[in-house]
Amino acid sequence: MNQNFDIIIVGGGAAGFFTAINIVEKNPKLKVAILERGAEVLQKVRISGGGRCNVTHACFEPNELVKYYPRGEKELRGPFHQFCSGDTIEWFEKHGVELKIEDDGRMFPVSNSSQTIIECFLTATQKLGIEVLTGQSVQSIFKKEALWKIETQNENYIAEKLILATGSNPKIWEMLQTYGHAIVSPVPSLFTFNIKDSRIKELPGVAAQVTVKVKDTKLTSTGPLLITHWGMSGPAVLKLSAWGARILHDKNYQFTIFVNWLNDVESTEAEKILKDLKQEHAKKAVSKKSHFDFPNRLWESLVLASGIEAETKWADLSKVQLQNLSNQLTNGTFQVNGKSTFKEEFVTAGGIDLKEINFKTMESKLHENLYFAGEIVNIDAITGGFNFQNAWTSGFILANGI
Known part of the structure; x- marks a missing residue:
């Protein structure tokens, strides 16, 4: 019938x-x-x-x-x-x-x-x-x-x-x-990035306004980034995953990203800001307080990743340490190894x-x-x-x- x-x-x-x-x-x-x-x-x-x-x-x-x-x-x-x-x-x-x-x-x-x-x-x-x-x-x-x-x-x-x-x-x-x-x-089009990295391991739930770029591509995006238990998520990452759906699939979801935690501040400008902070806060410990628009925990992690020990004072920072810190802030390199589905x-x-x-x-x-x-x-x-x-x-x- x-x-x-x-x-x-x-x-x-x-x-x-x-x-x-x-x-x-x-x-x-x-x-x-x-x-x-x-x-x-x-x-x-x-x-x-x-x-x-x-x-x-x-x-x-x-x-x-x-x-x-x-x-x-x-x-x-x-x-x-x-x-x-x-x-x-x-x-x-x-x-x-x-x-x-x-x-x-x-x-x-x-x-x-x-x-x-x-x-x-x-x-x-x-x-x-x-x-x-x-x-x-x-x-x-x-x-x-x-x-x-x-x-x-x-x-x-x-x-x-x-x-x-x-x-x-x-x-x-x-x-x-x-x-x-x-x-x-x-x-897949909307997904989060799986990243195992000591800098973010202890920071699930921390968010920052960033610019993210994918190495060797034209892919770039700005917006809030959220650190999760398995890596990175948030609008900045999801936008990249959508615009890069084909490219990242072809890379088998193995690629390198650059994160600028200061969003649009370039490394030379960041170095200048850090030099001013060095003058201003000479006697204070570098790792204690974030002077940027993201949480102290993230700042402390980036300071340690720059080879600066927890108790080091601003006055004692070497030129190389300042450059390292500027680099961590504006051009942090992270390896992405796989993806996860974003919620449902x-x-x-x-x-x-x-x-x-x-x-x-x-x-x-x-x-x-x-x-x-x-x-x-x-x-x-x-x-x-x-x-x-x-x-x-x-x-x-x-x-x-x-």
């Missing part, structure tokens, strides 16, 4: 639901179903943002917003002019969910619970008569004349239009390759080649009535609500196109 629908959406995540709701709100007569392979829908929404759901980011200018996407910057410019973060806020408000902005620009439901977003979607799909079918793992996709036939392990579905919102699902990517779509192979934010770079998608409608350029929404395409962003914004925008554009 075939079940017939006007539109089938494969993938019961953020992009799938948002697309379905927007389609039926604009065309109430359409018969739409969402197929989800798991027993539960919206699982990534549930755990995102530490269970609070980081819905979007308070960046309201499309040309600025695109800069947060290592892959997709050029392609998203047009779509963001149609549906940007401000439109997201308005959409959720209309659907009974108020959002708030936090100091770092991330936006969450006022309720501080991802359950609010899940209930908003489930209520809307019920009200609009969208069928949500769980436990439906797609085994094959056929194109039969003007219709799509989708086989799951226990059902057959027929639809005029097929929308794939399956995120980083390799099985679906493989099926698309048989239809001639090029897949950019997936590599498993994001991959990779997916359907962007050249094969019409970004005015999110339709495949190779097959009529085949559409894509969310992370299935080769678009990804840094952490902060940007990946969800891509889901909302692509879903909205797709619904408009239909």
Whole structure:
């Protein structure tokens, strides 16, 4: 028995639901179903943002917003002019969910619970008569004349239009390759750096505003860095991991980084500052107090790493020790040996080649009535609500196109 629908959406995540709701709100007569392979829908929404759901980011200018996407910057410019973060806020408000902005620009439901977003979607799909079918793992996709036939392990579905919102699902990517779509192979995008180094071993939890560079590449990033039990994390590192996803993968996650703990102060300038401190604090122990914008514990560790003993006074510093300290502060060299996933934010770079998608409608350029929404395409962003914004925008554009 075939079940017939006007539109089938494969993938019961953020992009799938948002697309379905927007389609039926604009065309109430359409018969739409969402197929989800798991027993539960919206699982990534549930755990995102530490269970609070980081819905979007308070960046309201499309040309600025695109800069947060290592892959997709050029392609998203047009779509963001149609549906940007401000439109997201308005959409959720209309659907009974108020959002708030936090100091770092991330936006969450006022309720501080991802359950609010899940209930908003489930209520809307019920009200609009969208069928949500769980436990439906797609085994094959056929194109039969003007219709799509989708086989799951226990059902057959027929639809005029097929929308794939399956995120980083390799099985679906493989099926698309048989239809001639090029897949950019997936590599991890948001990850932290594993570093074993005596300078940071005792400092988990210490944070500083830094500039980080990857040796022998053009990769550089500034922002807060967080020392962890296994190495380094925080926005500065995550940004590097996103922009360097391919390069660092090719290096097998073995590479050298340079950390400037003084952010944008160069070594010659740092030396001058240290010489002034030497005059000013001559009788005090160098290691006792950080004179920079980071904690004393980190300062003490960098002082010791410069070959300066704990009790050494400023007045007794040799020229070489001053240079060593300046170097530790502005050009600390650390070996990265492997990576760790950042919290639950498993994001991959990779997916359907962007050249094969019409970004005015999110339709495949190779097959009529085949559409894509969310992370299935080769678009990804840094952490902060940007990946969800891509889901909302692509879903909205797709619904408009239909």
